[in-house]
Structure formats: C-alpha cells, structure tokens
Amino acid sequence: MNFLYPGFLFALLAVSIPIIIHLFNFRKFKRIYFSNVAFLKEVKEQNSSREKLKNLLILAARILAITFLVLAFARPFINSTEKANQTSGNIVSIYLDNSYSMDAVNKEGSLLDEAKRRAKEIVKNYQLNDKFQLLTNDFEGKHQRLLNPDEFVQAVDEVKISAGSRNLQQVINRQQGVFTGAANRFSYVISDFQKNFAGDAPIKKEQQTQLTLLKLSANELPNLSVDSVWFLSPVHQAGASEKIVVRLRNFGNEDAKNVPLKLSINGQQKAIGSVNVAANAHAIDTLSYSGLSLGWQKAVLSIKDFPLTFDDELYFTFNVNASQEVLSINGSKTAKYIEALFNADPYFKLTSVSENNINYTSFANYSLIVLNGLNEPSTGLAQSLKTYVSNGGTVVIFPSTFTDQSVFSAFLNAIGLPPVNNVVTEATKVSQIELKHPLFKGVFETLPKNIDLPSVNRYFIYTDNSKVAKEPLLQLPAGKTYLARYPVSGGQVFLSATGLLEEEGNLSKHPLFVPLMYKIAFESAKDQPLSYTIAKDNVITLPAIKLGANQSLKLIGDGFDVIPDVSNQNGNTLLFVADQIKKSGFYQVKKSDSTLAVVAFNDNRSESNMVYDDQNTLEEKFGTQKILFIDAKKQNISSAIAEKNNGSELWKLCLILSLIFIAAEVILIRFFKPQMHK
CATH class of the missing domain: 3.40.50.880 (Class I glutamine amidotransferase (GATase) domain)
Structure with missing residues (x-):
C-alpha cells in the first residue's frame, strides 16, 4: 500500500493526545465523613476492573479514530496492475469540445465553462514536470505543442465556442500524433458526446494509450433548425417568379407552432411564412418571390428560436444569368x-x-x-x-x-x-x-x-x-x-x-x-452548390477560371481576406480553403477587381441534434479496448483519475472507519456503565 500524500502521516503523532489524557486522568476520591457507619451500607462499591476496561476501550476508539482520519488525508491506495512507470514521465492530451452544442447549459453554467474547469482539475492530478496538450475542434497548429501546467491553464482560458465540428475518431487520431518516446500516454476527451460525435462505426485507439471519456450533461433544451433549401426551378431568370422549398427540423420533444420564417435576398425581405413542426420531425414549406436582378444573389433564410440560435439562419447564393x-x-x-x-x-x-x-x-x-x-x-x-x-x-x-x-x-x-x-x-x-x-x-x-x-x-x-x-x-x-x-x-x-x-x-x-x-x-445549366459547410467542405468548385501569369484568386468575406490554393481539374477550378473559414456568411471569389462568384458557408447542422450517447453505447464502440468512462454528474473526477492512475484508493474506507470509531467512543461513554453492587 502506498500514499498519495505521505506528508500527512506526521499527523499520526496526534494519537499521543488521547494517551496522555488517559494516563493523567487519575480518579481522585473524595473523603466523606459519616456520623453513623450505618450509612455505609447504602454506598455502592465500584467494580474497578470494569472501569479500567471501559477506559481502555475509549482510549482505543480515540486512537483508531485519529489514525484513520490521518490516513484518509494521506490518501492510501493499492497499486494497480496497470500502474504507469512514473520514471518515464507523462504526456497528457486533453480534448476540450468547443462545438456549438457545448453552448448549452446545466446547473454549473454553460457546458464549455464546465469543460474548462474539468480540464484544469485533470491537470492538478499530475506532476509539475508532466507535459500537456490542449486540443479543440479548431485543430490549430499550436495545439500540437506540449505545454506545462501553467501554460495549459492559460490556453484553456482562451478557448471559445467554435463552428468546427469533429468526430471522436478524428480526435483520437489527432491525440495519438502528439505522443512520442517512452513517456506514459494519457488521453482525455471532455464532451457532451452527441450521437453525431461518436458516430456509428467502431472506434480504434492505440493499446498503450490510457483513454478517458469525461461526459458532461446539459439540461434538456428544445431546438429548431433551418435544415436545407432547394429551388423548384432549375434556372433563374431576371424578374421571373420563383418558388423555393424550405425544410425545418424540430429536435425537441414538443411541437413547435407558428414558427416565423423569413427569406431575404440581397438585404431585402422577399417572403415570409409561418410553419408548424411536430416534435422530433421535420416540416417542408414553399415560399414564392419575384423581382430578381441579374448577377449573384445573397439569400438568407431565417427563423426565431431560443435559446440555441446558431442554426436559425441558412445562407445560400445563386446566380441569375442573362442567357x-x-x-x-x-x-x-x-x-x-x-x-x-x-x-x-x-x-x-x-x-x-x-x-x-x-x-x-x-x-x-x-x-x-x-x-x-x-x-x-x-x-x-x-x-x-x-x-x-x-x-x-x-x-x-x-x-x-x-x-x-x-x-x-x-x-x-x-x-x-x-x-x-x-x-x-x-x-x-x-x-x-x-x-x-x-x-x-x-x-x-x-x-x-x-x-x-x-x-x-x-x-x-x-x-x-x-x-x-x-x-x-x-x-x-x-x-x-x-x-x-x-x-x-x-x-x-x-x-x-x-x-x-x-x-x-x-x-x-x-x-x-x-x-x-x-x-x-x-x-444542363451548371450551378454551383447553394452553400458549403464550415469545417466540412474544404474545397470550393467553380467553372473553369483562366488566370494570367501574375494573377491569383482571392476569397473575401466580412473581415476575411485570403488567397486559397487553386487547382484546375476536369474543366473546373478548385479552391482549397482547408480550415481557414471559421464564420458563417458570404464570401466573394475575386480576380483582381472583378467578382467571379459568391459562395455561402453555414455552420454544421449536425450540432443541432441534442441527443447524446450514454456510457454503454460509447463502450460498445470501443469493443474490447479498455477505456475509463467518467460521468461528471455522478462521479468525482479527481478520485476517478487518481484511482485510474495509481490503483484502488482507500481514503473513503479510512474516513468511514474513523467515523465508526468516533461513534464507538460516544456509545462507550454514554451507555457503558460499570456494574455496581451493594
């Protein structure tokens, strides 16, 4: 048996206190004068041997109560058969889910804030010389750098909600890339574990990596999303009347009634409607509009839905050609x-x-x-x-x-x-x-x-x-x-x-x-997609664009200006934007001062479905691979991590035994009375 905090064992010297009290607490008898010795028959004689037994039992209860209380603070544990080699040091990778679903709330506040606290709590269970990786959905290059505890805590404080969305296998693969050398490998995934996050396929991890899934739970929230749009007409003509089909999805358990729906094109309201969407279902509505001008059209389809609002707008673009x-x-x-x-x-x-x-x-x-x-x-x-x-x-x-x-x-x-x-x-x-x-x-x-x-x-x-x-x-x-x-x-x-x-x-x-x-x-009209998805669609496909020797294409948005990689394939021009686009909205593809196309990017709608995987479902995806699952709502994270890293902890048992012996002392003092005889 070993101790997490052996320094507390010095407090065992406190057992000398009840011993000293016992040794110096001699009973002093008081001399009483009687005028008549006949009264002595009424004086009860005390059994000295039973009195000594009572005092010894009280002394033992006090010593044991103090001993087990000190042991509880020293955190004793039994070494695990899988205990890591501490001489090799530890590399700890912590994934902090910062997707839109983590903007939901529970009694601790937002899930993202709770995730930050849990990440810091994990770090406290390791040594000062251990190295840490912070990973988020952004998959930024700086997240491949190992940090010390102070740097890690500072990086955690800077994490914000992101439009990026990854799956669990991608996260685990990314974490594996940071592990090097003979250091002990620990991976933590802090998330609400939406169903789309874990996916349906089996998940694989490296055998030498100790993986822990830390699940956060949000309050049940209703959510309505603008799912998709499509046109009934294959082409768009200036001034013509057109119809667009809208699909809304209700991810809540209650019906959504009279949901206001608005279509705006180039900043002008073109159509409005009202939709009823049954619980856990979708609804389709058709909007009519007219009066389009030639050129690129920037359209926004919007609803009003609280408290989750990231999926209440859908941006899309299309081109009205003259011929x-x-x-x-x-x-x-x-x-x-x-x-x-x-x-x-x-x-x-x-x-x-x-x-x-x-x-x-x-x-x-x-x-x-x-x-x-x-x-x-x-x-x-x-x-x-x-x-x-x-x-x-x-x-x-x-x-x-x-x-x-x-x-x-x-x-x-x-x-x-x-x-x-x-x-x-x-x-x-x-x-x-x-x-x-x-x-x-x-x-x-x-x-x-x-x-x-x-x-x-x-x-x-x-x-x-x-x-x-x-x-x-x-x-x-x-x-x-x-x-x-x-x-x-x-x-x-x-x-x-x-x-x-x-x-x-x-x-x-x-x-x-x-x-x-x-x-x-x-x-046969070649139309580009109405919209793209952030962190999912990393390639923009356009009709073939001819560039001169010193010419390049630019992608320009609201406060965004980048020169993407360009490739011509199969008569199309491909713009590779990787993960550069972080915000939903409209982006212009420009060649010098001329606008060649306008594209729209939207947040990933998979984050709209507030349905979560439970422990059994997640463990099934790993099959026979060993993982640790922690439910932050039901378990103490520090204890679970310490037990995983160090073995079976006994501090709870020590605390219970200390309380038992304190109770035994009270019972002995109050109810154990030496037998008296006349």
Missing part, C-alpha cells in the same frame, strides 16, 4: 428545327454550326450541345465530346438514320454509348413515357390517361449493354429505346433512336418536343 449558351452541330438538312426551338426564347443564345466547321476549343462555353442529324461524325468530335461530358456537360444526340451505321456505331463507342444493332423502317408509335422521371416534373399539370405520343418511321435499335447505365425516357413497343438518358462520367448524354426529319418521324413537330428540349436545357 444560357447552347451549341447546335447540324447535318445538311436539320438545322431549322433546333433553330426554331431555341430562337423562340430570348433567354437562350443559340450558336448553330455545320459538322464541317466545328471549333472544339469552345465547347466549355456551352451548357448544352445538340448533335442534329450528323452525316459523318468524326473521331475528333467524339474525343472532344467525351472530355466535355466528363467535365459535367450535357449532350443531346438526334442521329441521322440514313448515315453509315458502322461510322455512327464507332462514334457512339468512343463516347461510351451502345452501338447501333440495326435500322428499322417500319412505322410505329412510342408506347411508353416515364412520367415519374425528374425530367418530366412540371411538364404536365395532371397525368393524362391516353397521352398522344410521337410516331416514328425510321429508327435505330441499339445493342443492349448491361455495363452502360441507362434511364429510359420514351420507349417503343417491346421495350425498345426511343429516348434515353445515359449518365457518362460527370455529365450526361440524351440519345434518341431517330432524327428530326419528317421522313424519320414527327418528334420535331410533336407538342412534347418543346418542353422536353427546354427541360433538358434547363437541367
């Missing part, structure tokens, strides 16, 4: 159909060229390319289209059924599409339309029972290939493809079985042709 660029590559006879279609709407800017006069380098300028009845599609065109599609482009192919099948099959193979099997010249009619496909969403107000579908006189039958993904849109009898969508690389190709000539069919004059082509054109 959409479309390229039509035509054969000898079919240009008029596509030209009549897209020239009817000033929003579309159509460039129409002959198959013999193609500028392959300009493909990246168009959101949609239409191949219209080509007679001799070349391999060079096929390679350029393959690159265009892999960069996210959209291609529509209306073949000429009069062309050489082998030439056209080779062209399709080069793009990654199935080749032609044969040509059919028998007149037939489209038998099936996939109305549930997203492409036809909004085309029909009601689903018609006997819809009039296009007829066809000549068409190709393509070879079925299970390796090529296909989404049928229109089908001929016996399941033969009339029009299908093929996802290829990062883009898509719409392949028709026939062309637009009247000899081939009536698609070009059918009422379905206009909405079908417009929907494909709208879907």
Whole structure:
C-alpha cells in the first residue's frame, strides 16, 4: 500500500493526545465523613476492573479514530496492475469540445465553462514536470505543442465556442500524433458526446494509450433548425417568379407552432411564412418571390428560436444569368428545327454550326450541345465530346438514320454509348413515357390517361449493354429505346433512336418536343452548390477560371481576406480553403477587381441534434479496448483519475472507519456503565 500524500502521516503523532489524557486522568476520591457507619451500607462499591476496561476501550476508539482520519488525508491506495512507470514521465492530451452544442447549459453554467474547469482539475492530478496538450475542434497548429501546467491553464482560458465540428475518431487520431518516446500516454476527451460525435462505426485507439471519456450533461433544451433549401426551378431568370422549398427540423420533444420564417435576398425581405413542426420531425414549406436582378444573389433564410440560435439562419447564393449558351452541330438538312426551338426564347443564345466547321476549343462555353442529324461524325468530335461530358456537360444526340451505321456505331463507342444493332423502317408509335422521371416534373399539370405520343418511321435499335447505365425516357413497343438518358462520367448524354426529319418521324413537330428540349436545357445549366459547410467542405468548385501569369484568386468575406490554393481539374477550378473559414456568411471569389462568384458557408447542422450517447453505447464502440468512462454528474473526477492512475484508493474506507470509531467512543461513554453492587 502506498500514499498519495505521505506528508500527512506526521499527523499520526496526534494519537499521543488521547494517551496522555488517559494516563493523567487519575480518579481522585473524595473523603466523606459519616456520623453513623450505618450509612455505609447504602454506598455502592465500584467494580474497578470494569472501569479500567471501559477506559481502555475509549482510549482505543480515540486512537483508531485519529489514525484513520490521518490516513484518509494521506490518501492510501493499492497499486494497480496497470500502474504507469512514473520514471518515464507523462504526456497528457486533453480534448476540450468547443462545438456549438457545448453552448448549452446545466446547473454549473454553460457546458464549455464546465469543460474548462474539468480540464484544469485533470491537470492538478499530475506532476509539475508532466507535459500537456490542449486540443479543440479548431485543430490549430499550436495545439500540437506540449505545454506545462501553467501554460495549459492559460490556453484553456482562451478557448471559445467554435463552428468546427469533429468526430471522436478524428480526435483520437489527432491525440495519438502528439505522443512520442517512452513517456506514459494519457488521453482525455471532455464532451457532451452527441450521437453525431461518436458516430456509428467502431472506434480504434492505440493499446498503450490510457483513454478517458469525461461526459458532461446539459439540461434538456428544445431546438429548431433551418435544415436545407432547394429551388423548384432549375434556372433563374431576371424578374421571373420563383418558388423555393424550405425544410425545418424540430429536435425537441414538443411541437413547435407558428414558427416565423423569413427569406431575404440581397438585404431585402422577399417572403415570409409561418410553419408548424411536430416534435422530433421535420416540416417542408414553399415560399414564392419575384423581382430578381441579374448577377449573384445573397439569400438568407431565417427563423426565431431560443435559446440555441446558431442554426436559425441558412445562407445560400445563386446566380441569375442573362442567357444560357447552347451549341447546335447540324447535318445538311436539320438545322431549322433546333433553330426554331431555341430562337423562340430570348433567354437562350443559340450558336448553330455545320459538322464541317466545328471549333472544339469552345465547347466549355456551352451548357448544352445538340448533335442534329450528323452525316459523318468524326473521331475528333467524339474525343472532344467525351472530355466535355466528363467535365459535367450535357449532350443531346438526334442521329441521322440514313448515315453509315458502322461510322455512327464507332462514334457512339468512343463516347461510351451502345452501338447501333440495326435500322428499322417500319412505322410505329412510342408506347411508353416515364412520367415519374425528374425530367418530366412540371411538364404536365395532371397525368393524362391516353397521352398522344410521337410516331416514328425510321429508327435505330441499339445493342443492349448491361455495363452502360441507362434511364429510359420514351420507349417503343417491346421495350425498345426511343429516348434515353445515359449518365457518362460527370455529365450526361440524351440519345434518341431517330432524327428530326419528317421522313424519320414527327418528334420535331410533336407538342412534347418543346418542353422536353427546354427541360433538358434547363437541367444542363451548371450551378454551383447553394452553400458549403464550415469545417466540412474544404474545397470550393467553380467553372473553369483562366488566370494570367501574375494573377491569383482571392476569397473575401466580412473581415476575411485570403488567397486559397487553386487547382484546375476536369474543366473546373478548385479552391482549397482547408480550415481557414471559421464564420458563417458570404464570401466573394475575386480576380483582381472583378467578382467571379459568391459562395455561402453555414455552420454544421449536425450540432443541432441534442441527443447524446450514454456510457454503454460509447463502450460498445470501443469493443474490447479498455477505456475509463467518467460521468461528471455522478462521479468525482479527481478520485476517478487518481484511482485510474495509481490503483484502488482507500481514503473513503479510512474516513468511514474513523467515523465508526468516533461513534464507538460516544456509545462507550454514554451507555457503558460499570456494574455496581451493594
């Protein structure tokens, strides 16, 4: 048995006090004179031997009470079989969760303040020459430096709530990186342990690291979050009326009624609403607005919800273009159909060229390319289209059924599409339309029972290939493809079985042709994501940006100005922002003085779910790996840590025994009376 504070053992000298009292407390008898010796018969004789026994028992109780009280202060413990080698020193890594969920409160105040106190309490259980690492969700470079106790306490005081959000495995992996040499390794994770923090996958740690999970508990709080938004229209036009869909989530156990909802664009209120959200559920609402101008739009969707407010606003951006660029590559006879279609709407800017006069380098300028009845599609065109599609482009192919099948099959193979099997010249009619496909969403107000579908006189039958993904849109009898969508690389190709000539069919004059082509054109518009997530999305993807030799891109926000790393891949420009963005809001991507794009960043919504893992759930994630779990609400942290580091502590037992012997002394004095006889 050893002692944490052996210096208190000098207080055992205090046992001499009851011994001295016992030795010098001799009973003095008083002489009484009697006038008549007959009274002596009434004097009771005291049994001296029983009196001595009582005094000895009282003395023993006092000595033992003082002894065990001193031992309790000296903190005795029995060495653990896993006791660390103290001569090697200790490296202690303490993760302090400073995510938004730690802004919740309990009777100790905010969870972050309690976490700071607990971190300092942990440090007090180690020696002055031990080294400490402070780790937070920010994962800053300075957190990889080892600190002495005073530096650690100062660093803890500087920790603030952060928008960063990490998972438990990331934290443990980061902690392992600071351990070096033969020093004893101790890891502490101080958190409320939200379900999203631990995750669902098993967690691994190094065997030689002693890991302790310290759980803080918050009061149960209601919370409502703006979860996400999306548009019903694939494109945005100046002055047009639009609708946006909003999803709210209620993480509380009570229904949220008449929650005020507001949409602001460029600082102007565009729409308001009121939403009811059931407990532990989500609700969807639609807002209508109009009056957009050209250019980038900064939108904010907001609600009012207390006390947790970090997820009450959702920032997003989108661009209103003046036009959409479309390229039509035509054969000898079919240009008029596509030209009549897209020239009817000033929003579309159509460039129409002959198959013999193609500028392959300009493909990246168009959101949609239409191949219209080509007679001799070349391999060079096929390679350029393959690159265009892999960069996210959209291609529509209306073949000429009069062309050489082998030439056209080779062209399709080069793009990654199935080749032609044969040509059919028998007149037939489209038998099936996939109305549930997203492409036809909004085309029909009601689903018609006997819809009039296009007829066809000549068409190709393509070879079925299970390796090529296909989404049928229109089908001929016996399941033969009339029009299908093929996802290829990062883009898509719409392949028709026939062309637009009247000899081939009536698609070009059918009422379905206009909405079908417009929907494909709208879907081909390349929009960047509405928003990004702080500490999660570290790469901003933009359409290709050309930079000069001495030019660079800047990312500028509210009090934020940084030059990100830039890379061009697959026709896109990637901006690597790492963990530089710490605050939700709008950020401009600038090239010199021109604004190329505006992006929005939001706080991670995973912090909104105030549901926590318990001890059993956390221990199951570690399997057979040994960890120590401390519930700050139920356990004394110093005692738990000391027992973990030093073995089984006996101070509680010593204190209990001291109280028992004090009680025994009281009982002896009050109730043990030597027997008297006459």
